[in-house]
Amino acid sequence: MKINALSPIGIFDSGIGGLLIAKEIQIQMPHEDFIYFGDTKNMPYGEKSKEFIIKNSMKIASFLYKKKCKALVIACNSIASNALNIIHKKFYKKILIFNVIDPVIKNTIFLSYKRIGIIATPATIHSNFYINQIKKYYHHLDVVQISAPLLATIIENGWEIKKINPIISNYLNHLKSIDAILLACTHYLFLKQEIDNFYHGKVHLIDIQKIVVQEIKKKLNEKKLLCLNSTYNRFPIFYTSSSIPIFFEKKVQILFGKKVFFKTHIFNFV
Numbered sequence: 001m002k003i004n005a006l007s008p009i010g011i012f013d014s015g016i017g018g019l020l021i022a023k024e025i026q027i028q029m030p031h032e033d034f035i036y037f038g039d040t041k042n043m044p045y046g047e048k049s050k051e052f053i054i055k056n057s058m059k060i061a062s063f064l065y066k067k068k069c070k071a072l073v074i075a076c077n078s079i080a081s082n083a084l085n086i087i088h089k090k091f092y093k094k095i096l097i098f099n100v101i102d103p104v105i106k107n108t109i110f111l112s113y114k115r116i117g118i119i120a121t122p123a124t125i126h127s128n129f130y131i132n133q134i135k136k137y138y139h140h141l142d143v144v145q146i147s148a149p150l151l152a153t154i155i156e157n158g159w160e161i162k163k164i165n166p167i168i169s170n171y172l173n174h175l176k177s178i179d180a181i182l183l184a185c186t187h188y189l190f191l192k193q194e195i196d197n198f199y200h201g202k203v204h205l206i207d208i209q210k211i212v213v214q215e216i217k218k219k220l221n222e223k224k225l226l227c228l229n230s231t232y233n234r235f236p237i238f239y240t241s242s243s244i245p246i247f248f249e250k251k252v253q254i255l256f257g258k259k260v261f262f263k264t265h266i267f268n269f270v
Helices: 019-028 050-066 077-091 108-112 122-127 129-137 151-156 161-172 186-198 208-222 246-256
Strands: 009-013 034-038 071-074 096-099 115-120 142-147 180-184 237-240 261-264
Touching: 009 019, 009 050, 019 034, 019 186, 019 208, 019 246, 034 050, 050 071, 050 077, 050 122, 071 077, 071 208, 077 096, 077 122, 077 129, 096 208, 122 129, 122 142, 129 142, 151 161, 151 186, 161 186, 180 186, 186 208, 237 246
Parallel strands: 009 034, 009 071, 034 237, 071 096, 115 142, 115 180, 237 261
Antiparallel strands: none
């Protein structure tokens, strides 16, 4: 399969979480086209089994590969922490593969802290992926992690912030005396302001979107696949695995405007 700088980037997540990664791609690489896939039928992935996550994410990755994407961006921590090795083995040397964990873990920003908190889905916490990776690079770090099983679901369902705040506080009360916090689920990035307010601006929120997309841009440039001058304007395409949820559609239009395409692709999921 031939790919070039004009080929799109494929981005996938269990739902809306990866939209903020897609938006950052649009900001940092304005000439790039992308195809986004949100598995809205099966979201959230945070409480799914490892086997479920692997089988479903492989189907989505294969779908985006067949769309002739030049890169896959796994914009879901639950997928990256449970299925990255399998996806990598299948598509290695066929397509560039990026995820939202490795660029963050390897970033030198961690050298500035002594104690960090990680808030993630149960699937990510149970994988121990973050802890194992952090220990490889930062022996000095004290890491505290907690599972927040409700957050992804209530974000997808469009709860009002005033209803979400008590739930956020309940979780974050278990993450005190930290220098920085890592929001290890892209859904939680929609709550950055509320989390910052909880800590009164005294705990650094690691800027996942910028770090991840900087790495994507760097690698695409190295491989001469970075699109510098798009010769025509294509609109972003957003696929869902169910009829398009109203909240998903609204979030897309808030972030990307109304010049977008929505499509539904139904898989025979497990």
